[in-house]
Amino acid sequence: MEPDNHSDDCKQIFALLSEYLDAELNPESCEDIQAHLAGCPPCIEFLESLKRTVRLCHNCESAEAPAPLGPETREKLLAAYRKSLSRR
């Protein structure tokens, strides 16, 4: 008996969950996963935790901001931009 009691079905589903969340799977695989989830509470619970992880990552940027842009740096950047356009 495998140590963690995961069925092979669960393991297959497990490998595809990110693509499932990102809607990047083909319709058949998507239906297979939905059918499996309908009868497998542990996979649903796991999927929820993964979904939550992704949402938390969206919001994890720190409150730290870069130091204000000095006028000289701004001038330097602006000059680079103007020079670039003049090359066209």
Place this chain on the structure above:
Amino acid sequence: MPSPQTQDEIELARDLLAGKADAFDRFVEVFRSKIFQYALMMCGHREDAEEVAQDTLFKVFENFEQLREPERVRAWVFRIARNACYMKRRKSVFAPTQELSLDDLLPHSEQDGGHRKLEIADWSALPDDQVLRSELRDVIQAAIQELPEIYRAVILLRDVEELSTDETAQVLDISPESVKTRLHRARLAVRRTLDGYLRGIQSGVEHGTGQP
């Protein structure tokens, strides 16, 4: 379908390409903080992140006329930022890559009276995403920073900066399939760290010693 935010960036790039210099300050404002955030998590040092933001913007403007497709401005800027991060490569942050294996990232489960039960925290107890507490944010940031570089690069672009799979593949010069594989493992690893953090809190609460 680009998000409204991306649409803004594309408009700014289009204006700048058309010589409308009034878009300049807005463009700098939008991308400077984005690059800074990305570089901070990629490099792990504030000074490096400041420099990466500045170096990247300089390269971006120096080569602005080479941006042929304004639709790709975000991927183009991040590609330059990623290279700037590599220039700052520090040993600790860019250690040789160990692969993350799917089997290692599987949660443990146990048989419980005929039912299989995952050994997993109670995720429903997490605070609302909008009011991400700073402690939780620190945990997530640390989890991302601990990832081997090839995984960190992907999760930062896909989940934090919200680039598409194709854009991320362009930035990192890898196939979309590799982006998907690495992203999944990166998410699983961050999930596992968060799960450990939550379980720590929850066992503390059960014993009446931890912070709620």
